[in-house]
Structure formats: structure tokens, C-alpha cells
Amino acid sequence: MLRVTWRNLFARKLRLLLSAFAIVLGVAFVAGSLVFTDTIDRAFDDIVSGSVSDVTVRFDGATTDENGGLIPDARSMPASLVDELAAQPGVARADGTVEGVGLFVIDSDGKLVGGQGAPTLAFNYNDAPSITGEPAVTVVEGEEPQGRDEVLLDERTAENAGYEVGDTVRMVTAGTVPELEAELVGIAEFGGGGLAGASLVLFDTPTAQQIFLGGSDVFDSIALTAEPGVSQDGLAASAEQVLPDGIEAATGDVVAAETEELVGTVLDFLNIFLLIFAAVALVVGTFLIINTFSILVAQRSRELALLRALGASRRQVTRSVLLEALVIGVVGSTLGLVLGFGLAIALRTLFGNFGLDLSGTPLVFQWTTGAIGYAVGIVVTLIAAYLPARRASRIAPVAAMRDDIALPESSLRRRMIVGVALTLLGAGMMAAGLVGEGNTGASMVGIGVLGVLLGVALMSPVLGRPVLQGLGAAYRAVFGTVGTLARENTLRNPRRTAATASALMIGLALVTTMSVLGASINKSIEVAVQEEFTTDYLVSSPTFQPFSTGIAERIRDIDGVGEVVQQQSLGSEIDGDGSFINAADGGAVAEVYDIPVVTGTLDVRRGGIAVSEQKADSLGVAVGDTVTLTFPAGDQEAEVQGVYEQSNILNDALVPLSTLAAAQIPRQDSVVSVNAAEGTSPDELGTALDDVVADLPIVTVQNQEDFTEAQRASVNTLLYLIYALLGLAIVIAVLGIVNTLALSVIERTREVGLLRAVGLSRRQLRRMVRLEAIAIAVLGAVLGIVMGLVFGVVLQQALADQGITDLAVPIWQLVLFVVVAAVVGVLAAVLPARRAAKLDVLRAITTE
């Protein structure tokens, strides 16, 4: 039996390659995602170990909010503490650190460097070593910065911004001074290697204190270095002795672990995001393999029957087919791993464009990646081949004697029952997931969607019939006999046609879902913006960075400016519930925005808070109740003074600016709303505003139209990224069509010969194959789009209270998908059709 298997494999190299290709792509995606995220992981590990000191003396309390965003913290420690710590036993040196937040370098063209992705890290320069023993930062060119007018940059940033040593570097800050200039006196190198795209900006200590800490001789934290032989814990214990309340000594290991956990959350998200697409590719690939093996088994049924007649047991037949699958799995996985490495390089480049520059870190290929790649590839292939293999073993030995062999097929009725059950189960999971919360809810929706897709795929031989018959009627009317032949070919094996179409269906169902969701999000934004965006202009940062309040001051100085309302957004917790809060003068907000108040007022006084209706419901609070707000510097009680209807302007809650001061959070602006004064046209004001922000690239001035456009653009960017990733599933589906058609043509060699003998021209033959391919592709497209519409509508309805309030169906886009599917069909038919047309008539007729 083994020899028979080998013979078969080599006799069908092309088919082997085609079916292996699905596995190659699926495994490549899995491996590529893993390699890429491992590489990011390594890059951040290096950064952490290259920058964390033996012990960090810092303020108690969370320094990050729930989503990993930094909350600015205005608390500082006196320089005297540095000296005290340096005098403690076991301390080799103590260095005060100034961590600048909200500073950006402006390149020589006046644009922000970075901003979108990796952060800009601004520090006071010193040569304190990290836990690796090497200084965290070394000056590799030029000299150390001294005084107000000197600055260091890392090499990549200097290069990207077009600055050389000696040039004047422009910067913007979120502090009281919005703009800053300094001479680039040197280039700094980061001890940990690459910076993953982050920018490094270094000043001398007094200058950093001047910019970020209001000029007092204080620090944000203190880095301690241990004397030789002193452990981190020992060092921390020694430091604790002189630390006042509210300040702690955290060991390097603890800080590193915290940072890694933070990075890990983001990485996990990225990994899951990428692996979902790998899973989609593999599911689609499974269809392709099932189909290929079904056809191969059908074609070999006479041979298998002969083996059975000669005494091979059922198990031997099954095993011989599974062995073939195993070889395909191994070959496919190996190629997939190689390709995955290439994919990781592509991902690195792609993410590099979004600001995550990993060129400083070599790609990390862990043995687990290889193991997972092989496991996934082989298991998927074996599962996919199992059904056809089992069917092969059921061939009766007597079939060898018969002329036309019909393989035992499971009845369509049983398939329908299983399909309906699976669909209902999936729908139930989706429904449960949509009411559920967070990650479990999302994964239940995912599994539900998969269940529905597979259920419909099972039912597709029946569901697809009307589509195929409709198309067939059109074919017959337009293409006559060739059309009839093509129609009959698609109907002669409904399972095969449907399975081939199902692969495309899955891809297009997901694409359609995304496009319906995307269109709905865009429409919802548009509606919300039209309803809520009632000021003439909005000044905000395109990268969601807070900016200096100095900008609002300058705006107030413009002639013809009316109301100017400043808002600062931040993440916090209300009664332990993660919330998105806005701090502003509530009275001013109520004046320029038309936000319906349910009870109480928006004009919250000191120690008060107004919350959205939704938040009030979920917290179970009403006007007059007291809630607890959590900030890094400590908790604050706040009295609920108002409840307002859900609003994109205010989000979950509104607090007065005094609350920020009490929480020691430095004042910055997130959004500034501007109205024109009476007698000034908005256009005039717009021009004046543009002038003010012209040399402040950190902010943009937008009216309603610009704002909608910008929002739409960012939704579309994400959508295109998802389309590109789903494109992989569609490529596999197209390969499936090529494969099925090629195998069908081989299977029908005699018939093709006969048709040619009775006068069918090559052209007509090619057209026949092409029409068959188009029918399969259009069937997949129609089923997929219908399902995608259902998913899209259901998701929109379910997410209506999360802000996707309006449904939009991009009809033309869907029509385009069908047209593209037809074109894809034409392309998929090129090779099989050529192959059919090339067949030698006589050989074809006399073939066995």
C-alpha cells in the first residue's frame, strides 16, 4: 500500500502542489504572525532591560490607565531626596529623572516626527547605567547638552527629521510653552539597541526641569544604581529607609515586569488580530483540501475498488489516502514556515510605515513557531482528508468491475440537517456573545460566525441551486449550447460546486460584514457629527496627543473670535469602573454645545461631576449620589450634579478643571472648541486660526466637514488593512476554483474529447470552462454577500448603543464585489481552460 501511495503522489505533482498551496498560505500566516510578534516582544524586552535601572524610586499608584495610556502626573520629588538616597548604604549612585510628556520634534519640513505610533521620549541626560550595567544612553557624536539651547536626538530621529549636528531643532510641547528651539549638539545612542520607532530627546537636567517641571529643582523619579554585590532587593530596602510616605522603591525586575505586562497586552491583541486572519485562511484552505481529496478519491475510485477487490482492507485504503494527506501536510507546512518568515518581514515593513520601526531587531524564530506551524498544517490537512478517505474506504470492491462508479455520498438530507443545526447553534452563540461582555463575548461572536458559515457551507449545495439555475437560464439564453453545457457541469456535482464556492463565500461574507460595518460607522459618525458638532471650529490633535494650553491662549487673542472652550480628556475610574472623562468648564460647554440634560446641570461646581445616562445606569447612581474617582495621586470623592444624554463631546463624565488640579494632573488641552464672534464669518476665523496653528503641527483646525472627512479616513484605513488581510482568504478561494476546475477537466477528459470530436471549437471549449468558473465564483459571491449582509446588520444593531447608531449598506460596493467575483472566475479559469483546449482530441477520446 505504501508504494501505491508514493506512486500516486508523484504521478500527481501538480495537484499535490495546488492543494498544498492552501496549507502553505495558512501556515505562512500563522508563522508570520508569531515571528512578528515575537520580534516585537524581543525589541521591547531589549528596550526595557536597556533602560530600567536597578531600583526606581517613584510615586505610589497606577501610572497608567486601563488602556495602557500614560496619565500625566504633576507630583515631583525634591532634589534633596537624590542626595539623601546617594548617601544610603549600597547605593553607588542616584540620578534624578525628568520624564517629559507631550514633547514632539518637528522635522525640517514642519511636520511632526513620529506622533502616530511610537512615542517621543524626552529626558534629562545623564550617564546612569541600566540593569545591564551599560549606560542607558551614550553620546556617540558631538557632545553632551548644556544649557537651555542644546539638545540631543537619537540617530534615526535626527535622520528622519533631516537634522544634522549644529542645526536648530524645533519642538512643540504640551507644557506652558507650546514651542521650543534648541541646537542639536550631539547624537545619542540607546543602550538597549533599537527604539522600536520611538524618538529620544535629551536635555540637560535644569533645562528639562524648566520645560517639564516649571523650573523647580525637582524630579519625577530617581534611578538608583547598586554598589557591586548589592542585590536589587537590598538596594530597595536601603532606599526605603529614607523615603517619605507615598514614594516607593521599585526594583528593576518589578518595573521590567510591569512594562512587559503592558506591552504584552498590546502584543496579545495584535497577535490575536493577526491569528484570526490566519484562522480564516486555514478554514478556507480546509475547504480546498477537502475538495481536492474528494475529487482525487473519486477519480481513483476504480483503482481503489480494484485494491479492495485484491484484498486490501478498508483501513488500508483509508490509511493510504491519509498518508498522502500527511505528506502534503508536511510539505505544505515546511514551505509555509519559510513563506511565513517572508511574511514577517513584510509585516515589519508594513508596521514600520505606521511608526513601529523594528529594523534594529533581528527577526525572532522560536522553536514553538515551527512546532505550531507543523502542528496546524498537518492537523488541518489530516482533518480535511479524513472525510474523503473514509468515503474511499466505503467503495465496494465490485465497483472495480463497473463502468461508471458512483461513490457513496452522504445524503443531502443528512447534510441539510447538520447544516441547519450548525447554523442555529452558531446564531445562538452570536446572540449570546453580543449580549455578553468583553473578550468572552467577542470570541463567542467569532465562534458563532464560524458556526453559521460552516452550517451554510454544508447547506450550500441546496441553497446554491436556485442561484445556479438562475445563472444557467441566463447562460442558456446568451451562450446557447455552450451555456447549457456549462450550466450542466455546475449542476452535475452540486457538492463539489458548492464546496468550491463556499471557500469564496467565507472570504466574501467577512469582507461584506466589514464593509457594512465600516459604512455604518461612517454614517453614524456623520450623523453624530452633524447633530453634535455645533461649533464653528474644533482644534484638536490628529494623533490624540494633549497639547499646550498656550494654544488656546493665542486663539483667544485673535480678532473676531467668540467663545473658546477648552477640554482635557483622560482615562480614570469612577467607582472602580474604567471611564473616559472630560475636564472642562461645564457652563461654557453647555453654552456652545447642545447637550440634552436629563437631570441636574452640566455646570458642575468644585467637587462635582456630571455623568452620561448610560454611565449613571451602569453605576446605578443619580444626582445627589457620591462617586469615587481614581487618579495616580489618590482617590477623590465627587458629587453627581448632573446626568446628560449620551454624547461624543463629553463621553462618560464631565468634571470641573479644579478636579484636575486636586489630582495633581498638569493642565493640557485635548480639544478646543472655537466659535466666531458676531459679525465675523466662520471662514475669516478659519483663516486666522490656520495662521495661529501653522507652525504647530501638533494640532489641526477642523470644521464639521473636515472633521467628518478625517474620521472617515481613519475608519477607511483600518477597513483597507482588514480587506488586505482577508484578501488572503480570497486568494486561497480562487486557487480552490482553479484546482477544482483543473481536476474536473482531467476527470472529464473523454467528454472533452467527444465534444471536440463532434465539432466544439477550442474557443467554445474555453468559454465553457470559463462560464463554469464564473458560475462557481458568482455563487460564492452571492451566498457570501447575503451572509455578510446578515452579519453586518446584526452586528450594527447589536453595537447600536456603542455608537454605531445608523445602518448603511454600501450597495455599489456589494455590486462591485459580485463583478470582481466574476472577473476572478474568469482568471481562475484561464489555466484549466487552456489545459482543456490543449487536449489532443484522439487521446482524449481513447483515454481510459
Place this chain on the structure above:
Amino acid sequence: MTQSPAPSPVDGVEPAARASGLTKLYGAGEAAVRALDHVSVDFLRGEFTAVMGPSGSGKSTLMHCLAALDTVTEGDVVIGGTSLAGMSDKALTTLRRDQVGFVFQSFNLVPTLTARENILLPLAIAGREPDETWYDTVITAVGLADRLDHRPAELSGGQQQRVASARALVSRPSIVFADEPTGNLDSVASAEVLSFLRRSVDEFDQTVVMVTHDPLAAAYTDRVIFLADGRVVDELRHPTSDSVLARMAAIQSEAMSAPPAAPEG
């Protein structure tokens, strides 16, 4: 007017197909097989001809070459007055469609099409409307009027071959070639197919050439041509099964005693 490829009206009856000096080699050099060796033969209009000979004598090869399914090494084939020499694949396809009917030993019908659709296939491919009266005549003669909406799988072997014969005739070709059309059939089914072919020659003035191993089948024809080693070795008019059998026996014994000699001209 040139002489050779054009029909020669001198005899009064022009040939529906003519092979002149037909040679077909398979392979090259030492290992080459001479399947046909300078075969020249005319098939007259309105005649039913049988081609007989031992296995491997070149019967099928001759059919394929005459029916424009295969290329020849040397010599020429003329169908309905048109020489096949130097024709493109496209022209050959059109010629097959319009001028030649073909019946194979098995697998004659497209399994997805009904009997009617199969019969009309060559016309449909050409985009031509069937000649109603001719179509009715053929259908009546083939005797399958009530089975026309069935697919091949639902027809017996004999019925399938009759459908194939009807298909071969429906476009009124210049000539119909049949390679062992009754090879897979029992005597009753064979008789049905052969009677139909006979009628199409007698009543509808068609031209049929049929390869067979069966002297009983040969007895339905007007003329038997005997092939051996790729050469025409004998010819018999108005055959009976006995005369055919006798002639076959003679050729067989000649072949045994003196292998590669051509007996007569």
C-alpha cells in the same frame, strides 16, 4: 480544373470521401510503427462500407485519419470535395462539425445532456437550426421518440449507440464513420443499430463507413474492405456473413504463411 483532389464526376458517382496514398507512422526511426501504408480508397456516396481486418491492422487509424481527428504522415484525405492537407485546427473542427458524423465504440454521449440535446449537439454548437423534417425523419427512424428526454445513464447500451448514430446523421454530414459501433452490444441491440444505419443509407441516401469484427454486422453493408498490416488487401461487394468469413479465413492463413506480402492490387 485540377484533377486529383477534386471530385471525379467521370464515374457518374463522386466519392463522399477519398484517401490517396495514406501513410501513418507512429513514433520515429527504428521503433516507428507503420499503422497505415499507402492506403488509397474511395467511399462512394450512398454506400454502406465495412472495414475489416485483424486487430492492429490499422482500421481505427484509418477511421481517425479520414474523420479529420488525426493528422497523416503522407498522402491526402478529401472529404466532400475538400482536401484536408494543410488545414488549421479551426478549419478541421468546423469540417468535422459540418461534414463528418462519428460513432465511437463507447462513451458517445455527453452525460449531462438528454438524448435530444445530445442528438442536436453538433447543430447547437454550430449555432444552426435543425432541419425539422430531416430531424423528424431521423428520430422516427432511430425509434427512440419516447426516450428523448432521458439522460444517457438512463438508456441501454444499444439505445445509447442509436442516439449516437442519430447524432452523427442529424447534421446531414457528407459521411459517417463508425468504429465498432456494436462492439459492446449483444446481437439484438446490434441488429437495431445496424438496421438503423442500413436504413439511413437506403432511405436517406447517407454514406456510412463502419469498422467491425463481426461478419454478421458486415453482412448489412454493400461492400467490405479488408485491411492487413496497414494495407488494403482485399475487397468484397454484396457480402454475406459466409463470404466474409471465408475471406477472413483466407487472409488469416495468408498472413500466417507469408507475413508481409501484399497479395493483390
